[in-house]
Ligand code: AMP
């Protein structure tokens with residue numbers, strides 16, 4: 001069976017190391033082997049949680065630039081803004097008519113989001129996973145690289161597909177998630193929380209100077225050095241990997257390992273008897289060096305907005321064509337054509 005990949009990220013700020021190691025790195029590998037790959041900036045999902053309309057376009061373009069600089073190749077993959085392919089939202093409406101509310105209001109992602117922003121209890125938030133199912137199924141994608149937190153949404157997409165098939169005839173194939181293995185990057189300030197674009201201290205807004213929990217892909221070398229220097233460590237002086245005993249150091253070792261390609265046991269051997277300070281200094285340089293080519297490439301795209309727009313428009317045109325075919329089939333089966 002041909003592999004058709006789809007994934008998306010909400011434009012809720014510049015991407016960080018967690019996004020790269022947990023998501024995009026995986027995508028870059030997949031685009032080389034898949035029959036078709038589509039990567040989206042899911043702007044319609046982005047407006048289901050608090051956001052600022054004034055900076056939203058910039059946030060969308062920041063993610064596009066991050067994608068391109070990280071290695072999403074427009075010759076191999078389609079790079080789209082979700083709202084420019086309205087067939088996805090149209091399919092979401094059709095799916096709404098067959099999706100029981102009880103499949104949605106029990107989802108952990110919905111409950112968590114409500115806890116975070118109780119005033120944002122609206123239909124869009126509840127319906128978020130239906131739009132995600134439509135993103136995937138409109139393009140007839142069958143492999144979805146995502147983090148573990150998204151598993152309930154993939155299950156739901158399959159439930160919707162199955163229900164559609166049983167009501168209107170075989171239309172959608174099963175969708176599989178591709179989980180990134182072992183790449184859950186934790187906050188530099190609290191190793192029990194995921195590195196995240198949302199603020200953790202309550203004092204500083206996410207993505208703003210002073211948010212020290214997160215290394216953004218665009219952080220300058222000095223910012224990276226400062227953040228790593230101030231990253232929390234565990235009690236005891238030894239540097240070794242143990243998630244439970246030493247969550248903070250283990251997180252830093254994971255970052256070292258993934259960015260340098262060095263095996264964890266070799267890193268442990270190299271820093272045996274050395275201090276946290278030595279280790280952190282070297283880690284900072286590993287991160288700085290790793291991000292250098294990314295940042296150079298990002299700058300090139302940033303200086304050439306016309307080319308970036310052309311890439312987007314060409315991809316969106318193709319995605320619209322693909323999704324229109326699905327929509328036609330769905331509407332025929334539902335008695336709408
Ligand atoms: P988000 O930033 O929450 O919109 O997530 C976008 C993508 O990055 C999803 O596939 C997440 O699973 C992944 N991701 C976000 N934060 C992390 C993290 N700290 N470690 C690993 N993957 C992450």
Ligand code: TRP
Pocket residue numbers: 006007008009010042045131132135136144145146150153
């Ligand atoms: N819900 C996903 C997240 O928060 C983003 C997303 C929207 C997505 N549509 C998608 C991911 C389709 C994969 C496929 O990470």
